[in-house]
Amino acid sequence: MTVLQNTLYVTTPEAYLRLEGETVCVMVEQQKRLQVPLHHLGALVLFDHVMLSPALLGRCAEDGRSVVWLNRSGRFQARLEGPVNGNILLRQAQFRAAENANGALGLARAMVAGKLRNSRQVLMRGAREAKSDVDRDTMVKAARILATQIRKLPQAETLDTLRGFEGDAARLYFESLPAVMREPVREQFPFEARSRRPPRDAFNALISFLYALVLADCRSALETVGLDPQLGFLHAVRPGRPALALDLLEEFRAPLADRLALTLINRGQIQPGDFDCREGGAVLLNDKGRKTVITAYQERKQETLTHPLLQQDTPIGLLPHLQARLLARFLRQDVPAYVPYLQR
Amino acid sequence: MQRPTDDRLQIPLSALNQYAYCPRRCFLIHGEGEFRHNVHTVSGTLEHERVDRQAGESKAGVRVEYALPVWSDALGLSGRCDAVEFHPDGAIYPVEYKHGKRKQWDNDDLQLTAQALCLEEMTGKPVTRGAIFHQQSKRRREVAFDDNLRRAVKSTTVEVRALLSSARCPPPLSGIDARRCGECSLRGICQPALIGSDRKLEHLSQTLFEPEEELP
Numbered sequence: 391m392t393v394l395q396n397t398l399y400v401t402t403p404e405a406y407l408r409l410e411g412e413t414v415c416v417m418v419e420q421q422k423r424l425q426v427p428l429h430h431l432g433a434l435v436l437f438d439h440v441m442l443s444p445a446l447l448g449r450c451a452e453d454g455r456s457v458v459w460l461n462r463s464g465r466f467q468a469r470l471e472g473p474v475n476g477n478i479l480l481r482q483a484q485f486r487a488a489e490n491a492n493g494a495l496g497l498a499r500a501m502v503a504g505k506l507r508n509s510r511q512v513l514m515r516g517a518r519e520a521k522s523d524v525d526r527d528t529m530v531k532a533a534r535i536l537a538t539q540i541r542k543l544p545q546a547e548t549l550d551t552l553r554g555f556e557g558d559a560a561r562l563y564f565e566s567l568p569a570v571m572r573e574p575v576r577e578q579f580p581f582e583a584r585s586r587r588p589p590r591d592a593f594n595a596l597i598s599f600l601y602a603l604v605l606a607d608c609r610s611a612l613e614t615v616g617l618d619p620q621l622g623f624l625h626a627v628r629p630g631r632p633a634l635a636l637d638l639l640e641e642f643r644a645p646l647a648d649r650l651a652l653t654l655i656n657r658g659q660i661q662p663g664d665f666d667c668r669e670g671g672a673v674l675l676n677d678k679g680r681k682t683v684i685t686a687y688q689e690r691k692q693e694t695l696t697h698p699l700l701q702q703d704t705p706i707g708l709l710p711h712l713q714a715r716l717l718a719r720f721l722r723q724d725v726p727a728y729v730p731y732l733q734r
Numbered sequence: 735m736q737r738p739t740d741d742r743l744q745i746p747l748s749a750l751n752q753y754a755y756c757p758r759r760c761f762l763i764h765g766e767g768e769f770r771h772n773v774h775t776v777s778g779t780l781e782h783e784r785v786d787r788q789a790g791e792s793k794a795g796v797r798v799e800y801a802l803p804v805w806s807d808a809l810g811l812s813g814r815c816d817a818v819e820f821h822p823d824g825a826i827y828p829v830e831y832k833h834g835k836r837k838q839w840d841n842d843d844l845q846l847t848a849q850a851l852c853l854e855e856m857t858g859k860p861v862t863r864g865a866i867f868h869q870q871s872k873r874r875r876e877v878a879f880d881d882n883l884r885r886a887v888k889s890t891t892v893e894v895r896a897l898l899s900s901a902r903c904p905p906p907l908s909g910i911d912a913r914r915c916g917e918c919s920l921r922g923i924c925q926p927a928l929i930g931s932d933r934k935l936e937h938l939s940q941t942l943f944e945p946e947e948e949l950p
Contacts, residue, residue: 728939
């Protein structure tokens with residue numbers, strides 16, 4: 391089994407990372423704040439203005455360790471790329487599959503099904519834990535409609551129809567999501583619809599940030615496996631857009647990001663004070679909030695669950711890798727189908 | 735200027751070894767460019783580096799070439815020998831360093847014989863014996879390059895070339911051979927359990943659009 395290595399997230403502005411022997415040192419104002427053995431690290435994710443010594447950069451490139459730069463709100467800025475690796479035959483297969491309209495549609499349908507099934511799972515769990523009948527009814531009703539939408543997916547005969555079904559279902563899902571929040575905290579996180587670029591309320595800011603973290607993991611999973619993260623099946627190709635990483639993200643949005651966001655809110659681990667409201671209405675996580683979210687996400691990735699296909703305990707952080715590999719296997723016709731990760 | 739006329743796929747010597755161990759492993763490494771280090775391969779690499787550093791040393795009249803590039807145009811093979819001893823009596827004696835205690839599969843012998851065939855073609859001299867040096871036990875195990883081994887190298891080379899040209903990954907080992915999966919460094923990539931669960935995959939795929947009614 392691939393070993394789940396840690397990701398080192400550095401959020402301290404003006405931090406300087408350097409290589410010392412086989413370790414990474416995080417220096418802040420010439421003081422050593424942290425020293426981590428390189429072999430524990432699979433990736434470095436750096437927010438804002440974090441610097442890296444040329445020696446460390448070279449070493450990461452050589453080892454194929456990913457280095458990603460994100461801005462303060464988690465938007466992708468840059469990444470380190472070593473020699474082009476992976477498999478040209480696999481990429482050829484990926485490109486052929488994307489050109490084959492039927493094949494691409496089939497994959498896109500499976501991806502949307504994964505997304506909607508996992509979204510529905512969040513609502514059903516919410517319903518099981520609901521404190522009031524009103525909330526339970528709201529969630530059960532939404533879960534029923536989602537089930538109907540999922541059954542409709544095979545009828546979508548074009549990508550546009552499929553994206554339409556997905557959009558309708560997502561709207562319904564988000565409408566009923568506040569019911570998953572506990573009553574006392576619900577009014578602290580008023581949330582009506584998904585808003586992004588920029589998020590216009592705290593809940594949107596929270597899930598946007600989590601999506602960015604999961605997306606970075608999906609992207610590096612695809613690159614590790616040798617797939618081209620820019621050529622997607624559900625998401626259209628656009629310059630600079632990691633369409634396949636966005637495809638892979640779909641099945642993980644609900645279980646890895648939404649679920650965690652709701653847990654953080656319900657447990658009071660994240661509070662309105664963890665967000666900054668900007669003039670004009672944009673809402674963003676502040677430094678303290680980002681730290682809380684990153685720590686929680688890291689811990690969540692270490693938890694294990696039983697993979698429905700492999701029937702073995704898998705760290706949650708490895709799920710994107712397993713799915714990326716399954717997708718590669720499907721594209722190389724090594725397995726008969728691509729099945730998204732389905733949360734229990 | 736002579737142009738290369740042979741555009742056959744060159745087979746790395748180590749691919750013969752991998753193939754004899756498991757065709758799927760061979761394909762993943764040489765056909766798909768996958769390689770994952772585990773404890774075994776990492777310490778193996780470190781030992782090889784130690785071996786490589788001692789290049790050109792001589793001992794007791796025996797000249798030893800370390801990390802010697804070898805090839806066979808006849809077979810379309812190429813690779814490196816960990817060590818080749820050139821004895822005063824003219825004998826050429828390849829030595830392959832292996833991390834493990836002792837051989838468990840025939841693959842090491844096959845790889846060593848392939849090196850011998852390369853050395854014969856390069857030097858025009860017979861190469862009849864060589865050895866596997868086991869790092870853990872610090873013992874040499876001598877291998878005589880008999881007709882069976884020589885034939886096996888030739889037929890395996892043909893099979894490996896066919897496999898790598900096919901661009902299709904073979905299935906994982908099954909039956910008693912599957913016990914080799916336990917100590918394979920590529921296990922996480924190969925995912926033998928996943929491939930073996932085609933029926934499960936098909937079931938999940940068929941029921942993907944039929945969510946279970948497990949409402950509270």
